[in-house]
Amino acid sequence: MGTTPAGLTARLFDLRVTPTGPYDWRLTRRQLFGLTTAVVHVTTVDDVTVIATESLSKRFPRVTALDRLSVDVGPGVTGLVGANGAGKSTLIKILLGLSPATEGRAEVLGLDVATKGGAIRERVGYMPEHDCLPPDVSATEFVVHMARMSGLPPAAARERTADTLRHVGLYEERYRPIGGYSTGMKQRVKLAQALVHDPQLVFLDEPTNGLDPVGRDEMLGLIRRVYTDFGISVLVTSHLLGELERTCDHVVVVDGGKLLRSSSTRDFTQTTTTLAIEVTDTDEHPDGTRAVRDALLARGVSTHDGSGLPGAGHILLLTAEGEQTYDLIRDVVADLGLGLVRMEQRRHHIAEVFKDSDDQRKEAVGHGG
Numbered sequence: 001m002g003t004t005p006a007g008l009t010a011r012l013f014d015l016r017v018t019p020t021g022p023y024d025w026r027l028t029r030r031q032l033f034g035l036t037t038a039v040v041h042v043t044t045v046d047d048v049t050v051i052a053t054e055s056l057s058k059r060f061p062r063v064t065a066l067d068r069l070s071v072d073v074g075p076g077v078t079g080l081v082g083a084n085g086a087g088k089s090t091l092i093k094i095l096l097g098l099s100p101a102t103e104g105r106a107e108v109l110g111l112d113v114a115t116k117g118g119a120i121r122e123r124v125g126y127m128p129e130h131d132c133l134p135p136d137v138s139a140t141e142f143v144v145h146m147a148r149m150s151g152l153p154p155a156a157a158r159e160r161t162a163d164t165l166r167h168v169g170l171y172e173e174r175y176r177p178i179g180g181y182s183t184g185m186k187q188r189v190k191l192a193q194a195l196v197h198d199p200q201l202v203f204l205d206e207p208t209n210g211l212d213p214v215g216r217d218e219m220l221g222l223i224r225r226v227y228t229d230f231g232i233s234v235l236v237t238s239h240l241l242g243e244l245e246r247t248c249d250h251v252v253v254v255d256g257g258k259l260l261r262s263s264s265t266r267d268f269t270q271t272t273t274t275l276a277i278e279v280t281d282t283d284e285h286p287d288g289t290r291a292v293r294d295a296l297l298a299r300g301v302s303t304h305d306g307s308g309l310p311g312a313g314h315i316l317l318l319t320a321e322g323e324q325t326y327d328l329i330r331d332v333v334a335d336l337g338l339g340l341v342r343m344e345q346r347r348h349h350i351a352e353v354f355k356d357s358d359d360q361r362k363e364a365v366g367h368g369g
């Protein structure tokens with residue numbers, strides 16, 4: 001869908017007469033569209049395929065990095081997950097038009113990667129995996145430079161840089177040389193330069209690499225807001241499944257250059273018929289979990305221990321047979337005088353997809369051997 005410059009002017013005017021609070025990123029985006037003469041048509045990414053690949057392969061002399069990968073990605077936050085060497089960075093470089101595919105084709109925002117690399121890079125931001133920042137310039141100088149490289153006029157580049165660095169959480173530090181920054185601050189500068197030219201889509205290659213748990217959570221929060229607050233779609237790579245589960249609307253799993261699975265996060269983490277129970281301990285029952293397990297067993301209901309599962313702790317798992325299972329648990333816990341901390345239907349974890357595929361592979365190898 002296209003929007004004319006006249007339409008933009010009208011919306012700008014509307015926004016100007018409407019108080020929008022201390023800072024409104026969308027207003028700045030609209031202003032920038034107005035300032036940047038190169039951008040005449042604004043293509044919205046709602047209801048369209050943002051990325052489409054068809055039998056895409058990339059072969060290096062000694063390794064096949066991508067192997068007939070066909071996948072469609074829509075708007076939102078999409079996680080591209082796979083072990084080291086699965087082909088994630090290779091895919092991003094092909095999608096940016098920086099590296100040619102050996103076979104197959106791909107489109108980004110409806111543009112063919114083989115012929116429209118320049119137009120794609122105008123509309124797409126890229127945060128590379130590795131440290132690539134110049135140590136002797138400040139974040140402000142660097143991001144202004146990147147904004148100018150993307151075609152923003154000097155005043156807009158400065159204004160946009162200040163806004164973007166504030167958004168990623170860099171304040172006074174932005175005037176200090178990047179060489180003295182922590183890993184977390186460097187990751188934020190890399191994110192800022194990917195956003196500064198107001199792209200429709202960003203590719204973030206391992207943005208949480210090298211961060212501690214708090215830094216990871218902050219970065220994941222920022223990534224989520226890139227889409228929810230500003231409408232910029234995100235393709236984010238990671239080899240850590242747990243973080244994608246919380247951040248992404250959709251997950252694409254690649255393994256050895258092949259597509260393993262592509263589906264919504266909700267489908268990955270659908271509810272199961274397994275109930276998870278957690279109870280308190282008391283003086284009378286110092287191991288409340290064991291007391292519940294024994295009491296349920298005495299009533300003919302067996303449970304198993306969930307401690308091997310991610311984030312499970314002292315959790316008992318059992319199969320729900322209907323309403324009566326819930327009533328039974330309530331009665332057993334009440335009879336023992338324990339508190340019920342949780343009773344919920346378990347959801348799958350994305351990690352289990354990998355476990356399943358590993359099991360299938362082992363089975364296939366076993367049967368073959």
Ligand SMILES: Nc1ncnc2c1ncn2[C@@H]1O[C@H](COP(=O)(O)OP(=O)(O)OP(=O)(O)O)[C@@H](O)[C@H]1O
Nearest residue numbers: 060063064065082083084085086087088089090091
């Ligand atoms: N320029 C290259 N020349 C030869 N082989 C390459 C090249 N680039 C990547 N490869 C190989 O292609 C495979 C996929 O690499 P890629 O970097 O895409 O994986 P990845 O999933 O991004 O993993 P990582 O997170 O470790 O970067 C690897 O076996 C890698 O060694």
